[in-house]
Amino acid sequence: MVFERSLNDLIKGIRSHKDDEESYINGCLLECRKEVSSQDAEIKAEAALKLAYLEMFGFDVSWASFQIIEVMASSQLSQKQRGYLAAVQSFKPTTDVLMLTTNLIKKDIMSSRVPEITIAINGLSHISTYGLARDLYQDVLILLNHSVPYIRKRTIMVLYRLCLQYPDAIPICVPKLRERLDDTDNSVVNASVSVICELARRTPKNYLEFAPDLFHLLTNSSNNWMLIKLVKLFASLTPYEPRLVKKLVPALTQIIETTHAMSLLYECINTIVSGNMLANYSHSDQLAWLCTTKLREFFLDTDQNLKYVALLSFYKLSITHQQLVAQQLDIILQCLIDSDISLRMRALDLVCQIVNAGNIVSIVKTIMLQLVTSSEDVLIEESRNVTALKLIEMTSKSTYAVVSDFEWLLTVYVDLARIPGIHVGKVLSSQIVDLCVRVKALRPFAIDLFSQMTSDPSTIFSEGKSKESFSEVLPSLLWCLGEYAEYVEDYIDVLDGLVRPASTSLPSSIQPVLIQCVPKLFCQWCVNEEAAWGPEKLGLVKLWVTRIQQFMESFVQSLDMEAQLRAVEYSIMFAQIQEILNTNDYSEILDFQQGPPYIIKNTVINLFFTESLNPVASKAQKRVLPPEGLALDTPINGAIEAPKKLKNMIDESSNIRSARETTELSIDNTPNMLQAKESGPVRDLYNPFYLNSSPSKEEDATAENDTNGFNEVTENDSLFSGSKIMKVTKKSRRRKVLASPTQGPVEIAQDEIPEGVQLSDEDQLERSKIQKEKPLISLEPTSSTLNDNDHRPETTSNTPIAPIKVKKREKNKKKSNTEIKGEKMRKKRVSKKSED
Amino acid sequence: MGIKFFLLVSRQGKVRLAKWFYAVPTKERSKIVRDVSSLVIVRKPKMCNFVEYKGEKIVYRRYASLFFICGIDQDDNELIILEVIHKFVEVLDKYFGNVCELDLIFNFEKAYYVLEELLLAGELQESSKTNVLSAVLAGDAESEVDAQQDTIQKLVGNVKKF
Numbered sequence A: 001m002v003f004e005r006s007l008n009d010l011i012k013g014i015r016s017h018k019d020d021e022e023s024y025i026n027g028c029l030l031e032c033r034k035e036v037s038s039q040d041a042e043i044k045a046e047a048a049l050k051l052a053y054l055e056m057f058g059f060d061v062s063w064a065s066f067q068i069i070e071v072m073a074s075s076q077l078s079q080k081q082r083g084y085l086a087a088v089q090s091f092k093p094t095t096d097v098l099m100l101t102t103n104l105i106k107k108d109i110m111s112s113r114v115p116e117i118t119i120a121i122n123g124l125s126h127i128s129t130y131g132l133a134r135d136l137y138q139d140v141l142i143l144l145n146h147s148v149p150y151i152r153k154r155t156i157m158v159l160y161r162l163c164l165q166y167p168d169a170i171p172i173c174v175p176k177l178r179e180r181l182d183d184t185d186n187s188v189v190n191a192s193v194s195v196i197c198e199l200a201r202r203t204p205k206n207y208l209e210f211a212p213d214l215f216h217l218l219t220n221s222s223n224n225w226m227l228i229k230l231v232k233l234f235a236s237l238t239p240y241e242p243r244l245v246k247k248l249v250p251a252l253t254q255i256i257e258t259t260h261a262m263s264l265l266y267e268c269i270n271t272i273v274s275g276n277m278l279a280n281y282s283h284s285d286q287l288a289w290l291c292t293t294k295l296r297e298f299f300l301d302t303d304q305n306l307k308y309v310a311l312l313s314f315y316k317l318s319i320t321h322q323q324l325v326a327q328q329l330d331i332i333l334q335c336l337i338d339s340d341i342s343l344r345m346r347a348l349d350l351v352c353q354i355v356n357a358g359n360i361v362s363i364v365k366t367i368m369l370q371l372v373t374s375s376e377d378v379l380i381e382e383s384r385n386v387t388a389l390k391l392i393e394m395t396s397k398s399t400y401a402v403v404s405d406f407e408w409l410l411t412v413y414v415d416l417a418r419i420p421g422i423h424v425g426k427v428l429s430s431q432i433v434d435l436c437v438r439v440k441a442l443r444p445f446a447i448d449l450f451s452q453m454t455s456d457p458s459t460i461f462s463e464g465k466s467k468e469s470f471s472e473v474l475p476s477l478l479w480c481l482g483e484y485a486e487y488v489e490d491y492i493d494v495l496d497g498l499v500r501p502a503s504t505s506l507p508s509s510i511q512p513v514l515i516q517c518v519p520k521l522f523c524q525w526c527v528n529e530e531a532a533w534g535p536e537k538l539g540l541v542k543l544w545v546t547r548i549q550q551f552m553e554s555f556v557q558s559l560d561m562e563a564q565l566r567a568v569e570y571s572i573m574f575a576q577i578q579e580i581l582n583t584n585d586y587s588e589i590l591d592f593q594q595g596p597p598y599i600i601k602n603t604v605i606n607l608f609f610t611e612s613l614n615p616v617a618s619k620a621q622k623r624v625l626p627p628e629g630l631a632l633d634t635p636i637n638g639a640i641e642a643p644k645k646l647k648n649m650i651d652e653s654s655n656i657r658s659a660r661e662t663t664e665l666s667i668d669n670t671p672n673m674l675q676a677k678e679s680g681p682v683r684d685l686y687n688p689f690y691l692n693s694s695p696s697k698e699e700d701a702t703a704e705n706d707t708n709g710f711n712e713v714t715e716n717d718s719l720f721s722g723s724k725i726m727k728v729t730k731k732s733r734r735r736k737v738l739a740s741p742t743q744g745p746v747e748i749a750q751d752e753i754p755e756g757v758q759l760s761d762e763d764q765l766e767r768s769k770i771q772k773e774k775p776l777i778s779l780e781p782t783s784s785t786l787n788d789n790d791h792r793p794e795t796t797s798n799t800p801i802a803p804i805k806v807k808k809r810e811k812n813k814k815k816s817n818t819e820i821k822g823e824k825m826r827k828k829r830v831s832k833k834s835e836d
Numbered sequence B: 001m002g003i004k005f006f007l008l009v010s011r012q013g014k015v016r017l018a019k020w021f022y023a024v025p026t027k028e029r030s031k032i033v034r035d036v037s038s039l040v041i042v043r044k045p046k047m048c049n050f051v052e053y054k055g056e057k058i059v060y061r062r063y064a065s066l067f068f069i070c071g072i073d074q075d076d077n078e079l080i081i082l083e084v085i086h087k088f089v090e091v092l093d094k095y096f097g098n099v100c101e102l103d104l105i106f107n108f109e110k111a112y113y114v115l116e117e118l119l120l121a122g123e124l125q126e127s128s129k130t131n132v133l134s135a136v137l138a139g140d141a142e143s144e145v146d147a148q149q150d151t152i153q154k155l156v157g158n159v160k161k162f
Helices: A007-016 A021-036 A041-056 A064-070 A077-090 A094-111 A113-127 A131-143 A150-165 A165-181 A186-202 A204-220 A224-240 A241-258 A262-273 A284-302 A304-318 A322-324 A331-336 A342-353 A360-373 A381-395 A408-418 A425-438 A440-455 A456-463 A465-483 A491-498 A501-505 A511-528 A535-554 A560-580 A585-593 A597-611 A643-667 A667-677 A695-704 A711-726 A731-739 A746-749 A760-773 A781-788 A795-797 A803-811 A816-833 B028-040 B080-096 B100-104 B108-118 B129-161
Strands: B001-012 B015-020 B048-051 B056-063 B066-072
Touching: A007 A021, A007 A041, A007 A241, A007 A597, A007 B100, A021 A041, A041 A064, A041 A077, A041 B108, A064 A077, A064 A094, A064 B028, A077 B129, A094 A113, A094 A131, A094 A440, A094 A731, A094 B108, A113 A131, A113 A150, A113 B129, A131 A150, A131 A165, A150 A165, A150 A425, A165 A186, A186 A204, A186 A224, A186 A731, A204 A224, A204 A241, A224 A241, A224 A262, A241 A262, A262 A284, A262 A304, A262 B080, A284 A304, A284 A322, A284 A331, A304 A322, A304 A331, A304 B080, A322 A342, A331 A342, A342 A360, A342 A501, A342 B048, A360 A381, A360 A408, A381 A408, A381 A425, A408 A425, A408 A440, A408 A456, A408 A465, A425 A440, A440 A491, A440 A746, A465 A511, A465 B080, A491 A511, A501 A511, A501 A711, A511 A535, A511 A597, A535 A585, A560 A816, A731 B080, A746 B001, B001 B028, B015 B028, B015 B100, B015 B108, B028 B048, B028 B056, B028 B066, B056 B080, B066 B080, B080 B108, B080 B129, B100 B108, B108 B129
Parallel strands: none
Antiparallel strands: B001 B015, B001 B066, B048 B056, B056 B066
């Protein structure tokens, strides 16, 4: 006799094998496998129980489904219980033996022993599927009239689950449920109320007729649980029946004012707030006021949960009574800085809802304070990012509708950029630019602020984690500085701050903007103080031109392409300005004494400042009408049709070419390709290299394939190369080639050649290309044998490209390598023929 | 609508009880258990008992070394669920007599039965503690009687053989 492990032993074993739990459990699983298939019912049941336990650990026990059903069928109660428990834990809607349970459960439901019925009902509630529900709901309905209220109660609950699975049963079940509302036993009534409540949440209209009965229960019952369910139920009914509201309000008000149970109070408030009762009702303000007072009391409680649910309710309330909620700002602000993250998040959501011109300053202040003080805490980094983003969103809602003081807002953004540990740089930078562009009056202040910041080299050039966001914001600052340089007060300071040798070490996102900004500043400086023009200024200007020119030159080696490009352009431009300024022409020198040089005043400045940049709507591009006569949809070369003979030649040659190319490209598909080609000239519409005989078909084929840039080229290419093949080749030979294109050089060598075609250089080109591109093994013998006939491989690789061919290449500049190669392959074949 | 799942997790993350009220594949189950446990175990005592997980609300409460975790829908009343959890704990206490984690580990079967008496299809089916308790005890008595009858039958069968 084998000593089976009882459940206790199993548990003790697992607990003692803390280190190798997994292997121990696997061993136990194997044992269970054996035990569960044994004949002895007791052992089976014990094994089922063990499996249920192991399932809790996450192990899959679906292989034992059938055996579990056997245990379920046992007549002994404890075994049955164990079987059902295992079933409930492990059966899924996809378990295939589920249908076997139908009869089993039916039998158990009809049994005379109450516990059996209980177990069966319980199991049914967990494992019911559409099929099971459909088959069993009739039997379950019979149970509704059972003498034992315990059974009745359970039946009602399981009916809910069945109705969910099999909605067709609802019309039959609901009247029966209604009868149960008048049941003598309280728990049965309770159960039926629960079920009706849940069902009504889905389709409220069907249950409006129950309202009178339910209302009666609401006013007479003292069972809090039932009251909660009833209140919830009414919340889903009221949107459909406005008259209910009038009746409900007094009842609800009474409950709110008298009950001590917080959960009931919350439920009532929730109902009022989310049940659409506040929208049109005449006394809705009063009601809202009542709710608000009660919710305020929640905040005074030390229980964090109450604060949480109060915040949720306020959120819902603020949709209809924003002002009322905004008056509670003080307690909400307290929640904003609470140590509990859930509370903070909820408060943040709420605050975004109730923000208005009056309270935005205090809200923003609180949030910023919280962000700054929590910067050391790494755990909540994500929440800080969310907070910061919400802050930005809140202030910029509907293009800054709530903000009246933009200077303050700008300082807030800049400070936000400086707070360490949050990554909102990108959003911030676009916001700052947005602000400066949209709000003209802000520009002087903004420029003032930015120039102060840039004059201080530590803001730009310092490194470190704390400057993460700031370095993303810097480009936008520099851009604004340059764009609105006319407002700068002290140009020399700003220029000094920017034009430094350390600038070359700035990240590449900043360099181009910096390079662009400096000339703008310089131009404005020259132009704006026209009255103060004099020989000293001229001297300064000359000095600065030199300095800027050198500055630009230092960027010429930069790694960023954009920066390099601009630097080169500007260094040359400033060198020219330098030349102009250092002229020896006396008249020009006189001119320079009078005012800023023409080149700066008129030419260069127009580069930057002819038109101001305004914000563009996102749909503006769509509104732009294309110019008349421009038909975007007609194909460019659609009208061209190649003559028939040519088309045939193209087709067949392209078949071979495409076969070659596809074999070259898809190395792993060689056998397939060979087979495919050997089966005959199969036109593969999805092969991008295949051409159909008519141009329209070609267009279709090319349209279907994902373009690699080959398609238009293919068309042109074929036409082009087709023109080179002057003579019509014999179709029979071609067919042989098609049949086995990559087998040996022999077939290909049989190709005919057109007359008078320059071949030798093309040959070399083709061969050199082939060798460079490492074709398939199958191709190499062909190429080498090809070469055998006229040229040796070594010589081909060294031969230079003939100029004539270059010209032809230029015509098809867009050709890809493989296209060119294919072409050459054809020409190579052609060349072979020429040799024969 | 109703409770979606009911978990009992120790402070080290070990699952003591897992009841799922809606169909979910095994892999997802273990994933949910892992994620939710890690969310809940790191919470400090003063924090509120509600967390958000993938659009669902999670209500939890810590009793001694066990976390009782419930997953509910967005529009459900969280405070009620706290009450449900508390009811469950009270019944367990009465049934086992000063229940502790070890009791639940070694008698997980009984714990499941108590839970079944309390919740059906994700809803509270019996709000009176005494009723639940009496139902569980009655069920226990019946299965004992059954087991005794069974052994007697076996004995009789054995005797008959000789």
